[in-house]
Amino acid sequence: MNNSPSHSLPGQALAHAVIWIGIAITALPLYIAFVASTLSNPDIAQAPMPLWPGDQGWENYRTVIIEGMQGGHLSPPVWLMLFNSLIMALVIAVGKISVSIISAYAVVFFRFPGRMFCFWLIFITLMLPVEVRILPTYEVVTDLGLLNTFAGLTLPLIASATATLLLRQFFLTLPDELVEAAKMDGAGPLRFFWDVVLPLTRTQLAALFVIMFVYGWNQYLWPLLIVTDQNLDTIVVGIAKLIGTGDATTDWNLVMATTLLALLPPALVVLLMQKWFVKGLVDSEK
Amino acid sequence: MQRKVIFPNRWLPYALLAPQLVVTLIFFIWPSLQALMMAFQEQDPFGLSVRFVWFDNFVMVLTDPEYYNTLVRTLVFATAVTLLAMVPALLLALAADALLRARSAYTTALMIPYAIAPAIAGVLWLFMFNPAIGVVAHTLQVLGLDWNPTLDGNDAMLLVIMASAWKQVAYNFLFFLAGLQSIPRSLLEAAAIDGAGPWRRFRTIVFPLLSPTTFFLLVVGLVYAFFDTFGVIHAVTAGGPATDTTTLVYKVYTDGMIALDLGGSAAQSVLLMLMVIGLTTLQFRFLERRVHYS
């Protein structure tokens, strides 16, 4: 093998050890959550809970997926919340990307008065976190009659500049000659966008999709405020509502089952699209 | 930076920009201006009476010692989260980079927490460390450690720091690994020929060359610790015990949403905005420098 010192045998063993410790710490909370999701709540309430999976798993998952917590009163069935989260994450991801790709295209491939102004206006959206403007945003959404709609849930979150910046960056790296070749071939701006830019941006789009999907899926404060109809509850909000509330004790077994179900889809998206995701993440921030 | 080759067209660029601009203006710029306005007003929670009070809200915030306590606490928290998320990430990245085989499998396993919402990460850690039912909390108690985040501010702080850092390690890891892999092998080989051992190579070559990545992650980490940890704190400690885990953002939230001091909360928001703008500017200054560097 390679003779460089980091690739020596003891070096390899050390590296494996470090990684395995890392994986253990990464996995521990997930494992405990999994075990809890297979126990009954009294089992958990009698601390310490067992560290080996119990036999309530099927029942717990059935309960949360089909019925929802406490017969669907406290939270709708998980399948519905998952569906809501999915819609929200998809709309946000696809929306952000579509809006961003055309605006990045405009900023990069055209010169026009106000170009830099527009760019900065978009860029500014990167600077301020949601917490800062949540109440007035809420008012705007209400004035537009978008409370309790997917539009209200998603539109305000489409106003972000990460995607625009990344795509702009990428567009800037497309060789000038490609544009010129297309011009010589007689392609106009829209045709060039459709025939050349879009296909070439596929990798970036896939990466952005993952990032934005996770972003959308993990939204917390905004859906907490904007949705008053339980049937629109997203899963992350649903979970947070379930713990430490009122005079009830938390049904940790169900909460953990729900939690695992909640992190499964974004984790799957990240894993399945890993190749693009890492590239996109690293590109987008550089 | 701009392209040399462009398309000539008068209206098309505006049409393409329109959706983004509209969304930005309606859902971002406008509400932000509103928030700014609220910082100069005093109003009751229901918005039934509104009074313009100039800088009163700012004066109140800035003369409240608790605000400075929170500021210091936030800095401590942010520094701890950032470091705790970066050092292990760097170690893991070094290990992964050194591996000849199974690197991608390991990478996959390590990046899962990226996909997990902060609020959910908080729930997971709360569940392990809850003094009443948590497995780890129980173990600590058996070991004779008096673990009680509901009362001990340090325990609580440690808990939110760990939960927050845990989630962020994945992110830092991916960047460090990318950074390491972009260091030309030949540089390390040159150093090896020059006689540098592994530790010396790390100290004098690898770490300096990673410094752009490190700095970037530092800024991102600080921003994360400042803002995105809201969900963690909300789920784990709700800012307590006392105010021992209340960060600036959490204070904006509690003062505004729970205590319903809208003006004071808005004033704090504005101060926060200024800090974010500062951080972002810093980052972009640096980014520019880095463009020159390469």
Place this chain on the structure above:
Amino acid sequence: MATLALNQVKKSYGIGPGALQVIHGVDAQIADGEFVVIVGPSGCGKSTLLRMVAGLESITSGTIQIGERVVNNVQPAERDIAMVFQNYALYPHMSVFDNMAYGLRIRGLTAPQIRARVDAAARILELAPLLERKPSQLSGGQRQRVAMGRAIVRQPQAFLFDEPLSNLDAKLRAQTRLEIQKLHRELGITSLFVTHDQVEAMTLAQRMLVMNAGRVEQFGTPEEVYERPASLFVAGFMGAPPMNLLRHASGVRPGTVLGIRPEHLVIGDSGWDTVVDSVELLGAERLIHARLGDELLTIRVSAQRAIPDLGQALRVQPQPEFIHTFDAATGLSRS
């Protein structure tokens, strides 16, 4: 096919006092079917000139005519020309076939027409087995051929080439050079070819346009340019190793520069006294670098000849019929 005429073509980047003029009035009449190579050092404006012909760069003043038509304000796609770029600018996501077909599709040709044209071009360029591949699956030379194919299918009035060979390795470059020559022979399309490689320029050109800093230094056949360089610049630019240019050697009149190519120096018993500085073997020949006072002289000799020792004294004499004389002030040839 058409003639190409450049009349007092100028180009400035930017406007007003800050403007940067990079082309200072170029005139050139190119005959129908002629193969003209534009050559010059990096940054002299070769690409800019070519791109003005293509319509990718606006013309600050002067006119460009393709055939009878002044094209200053004609869109690139309407000028009926084709261009081959240095980096080929192939559409990476399209197959070779689609790369060639793209322009034809936009022009609205029918599928059978397109197929016929692409097949014809592919036959000429031996691309037929590659039509389904993506550019990333091709070698550098194959990509280059696809770029040419894309130009050919258009059946344009003129071909423009911007350093199309500079991304190829030496061997492939030599080979592709021959192919382009042959292609031009077959198709006879007026061609404008930019390069900064003088071997390429000399090999390909029917006429060469030597540029320097936005001006034409010489426009003539390769033989003219090599044998009768119009200026010091051309003398120093063409030839590898380039012409020896001496200012202080004995026999050089003050205010002039004497030019003599390395192959026109004879080592013997008379002539300049030089000292051998280094020797390089090039295969069939050897280059002897020798000091002549404060100037350096390169002499080209057959490799068969005995190798002189370093530091050895050599007598070197220029063959008189190959001596060039330039005005030291203007740089223009006086011969």
Place this chain on the structure above:
Amino acid sequence: MATLALNQVKKSYGIGPGALQVIHGVDAQIADGEFVVIVGPSGCGKSTLLRMVAGLESITSGTIQIGERVVNNVQPAERDIAMVFQNYALYPHMSVFDNMAYGLRIRGLTAPQIRARVDAAARILELAPLLERKPSQLSGGQRQRVAMGRAIVRQPQAFLFDEPLSNLDAKLRAQTRLEIQKLHRELGITSLFVTHDQVEAMTLAQRMLVMNAGRVEQFGTPEEVYERPASLFVAGFMGAPPMNLLRHASGVRPGTVLGIRPEHLVIGDSGWDTVVDSVELLGAERLIHARLGDELLTIRVSAQRAIPDLGQALRVQPQPEFIHTFDAATGLSRS
């Protein structure tokens, strides 16, 4: 300074049946102070061989000796060698001075010692004014010199170069070639230089090691290699344009291949009947490509000579004293 000895050096990547052997037993004895160039096509194992000498790659079997010492299991740092990489591998965050001083610091030299050595190297390489700059503030040629400087200050037993010139443009490459030659003359350190550019190889080498597919094809002086190529591979690889290799021409015995360099063909009244296919001007010379049956022949003539027309018939005769004969089956020289 030291001798360098490679004895039956082999290298495989991977282990077991899936292993890929890339070096198939190389032997080479390099004298103290000798400048040896390893040349061969891409992928033939040049870098691998060099990196085994450097200690960056483990040795699968065989031994490598530096001086009297077998270094197979010696760490790179302890082999007392210096290496110049293709991409220079300068430490981008250190000044030129620090780049050169790095290895010395690690060796524990005192500050004045370091300063003295770096200054000396900087003087030789004319780097003195650049010592405070970062690599990013240097041109390609300057970076290359810093990389050499870093090697020099170490005063190693041997220099290893892995295509150190291939990132430079043609002119700079020619110039740096001369500098390396001069440097070697001054310092006299045993050097192993990898390149795939044959001009570079011939110019620099005292002896050349021509490699092909992990095997040594020939190891000799440039003259030997050029004039008496040991195999078909060497004959076809060295020389631009390369030797004509004919299998079917009249006078070629079956089972053999006749080799004749383009400069050793005479156009006259007798000899092979060929047809001119294309002509290229190279400045002082012209290349005539002509068809001889199903084979192509390149003839090198002076540019002074009249240009033959395409399609014209030419009689071509090889100069008998320069004819090479190879065994068609083994590829080995029979001359």
Place this chain on the structure above:
Amino acid sequence: QAPAAAQPRTEIQMWMGLTGVNGELLSRFGEDFNRSQNEYRVVVSFRGQYPEQRAAAMAAFRAGNPPHIMQMFDAGSGDMIQSRGAIIPVSQVFQRAGIAFNPADFIAPARGYYGLPNGELLSMPFNVSTAVLFYNRDAFTRAGLDPNRPPRTWPEMIAAAKQIRERNAAECGFTTTWLAWIMLEQFNARHNQQIGTLDNGRGGAASELTVNNALNQRMVQTLIDLQPTRAFSYGGRSNDAAAKFISGQCAMLLQSSGGLAAIQRDGRFALGTAQLPHWPDVQGAPFATTIGGASLWVFNAPNRTPQEMRGIAMFLDFLRSDRVMTEWARTTGFLPATNSSFRAMQQAGFFTQNPGRDVPILSLIEARQGQFTQGYRFGRWTEIRDIYHEEVERALQGRQTAAQALRNFERRGNAQLRAFERSVN
């Protein structure tokens, strides 16, 4: 029947702050109501804990779209009462809908807490609770305590807790939920002490906190002193500490009577219930504890139709019916909020059949009433409660004394009261 069914139902939004068995039941009442008629559709949804829910409701109100009905815990009442433009008193709601409504139907403490001096009710009492002591009978037995004689006074409580620790019958003696509610509000009512001037704030917004006295100091100091041995173990704010009791870690729990259902469901021990302990040296003690829980507020909004108003009244009317009230009280541990449902349960013998279930009633209604047992009415009380939590938590951490904690609480609390006073004037 057919035409009515074709009519789209008018939707009535109700936000609740209850979860668990309690929330489940309240939601079911909504469904029961929906089944009982076909004009209205009530949507009962959980919107987070009371403070979050209130924040959302306020944002919704400002945006002109508040829920029709919002359940709000006792501590939020002061703010709600002052926000006259935002709410419609329930008495008026019934009046406008033309449904008979007599405030006197509700039990006295609730009337006192949520009503105006003129008898009008501002919000409708629904989940009425008071604080009680739950204890683990098994742990008592293990500790050698008599499970049938729970501690009645604080000295007994302290002794029991210590004994439990000494015998290691549990990891902790006792803990408490709702620290401010129990250790400040209930505690002072139990001893008939006012926590703020102007009749506990009922007399106007100019009220000031008066809690930094010997009695409160002694109570807080007691907790501080017990904390290190875990005779007392602090378990977090709001309801968090209940888990420690349910898991068996703590042998005793001070908690809302409304917490009963959860304990019954998850606890694995025999449960005992008793009244809140008191200090016997305080004159007249024990007095009655005070009311807790939550009431239902009706939001005003510019676009409310008479149809909606009627729907609101009908649903509230449904909720206060004997059938709903008795089921609610029987299942949850809350008290019946109306006199008639209380009587109905008595007549059915519920309290005699379920020993311990009468404890909250004995504590709230039957115990001795005093001048300051009627509850308080302060603005920004949610926030003031949290200030109390913060200061006492700091004291429990050992970073300040009880006196310092209470002094800081008074200072910071009064600043809030003054800010509130400014905002209503």
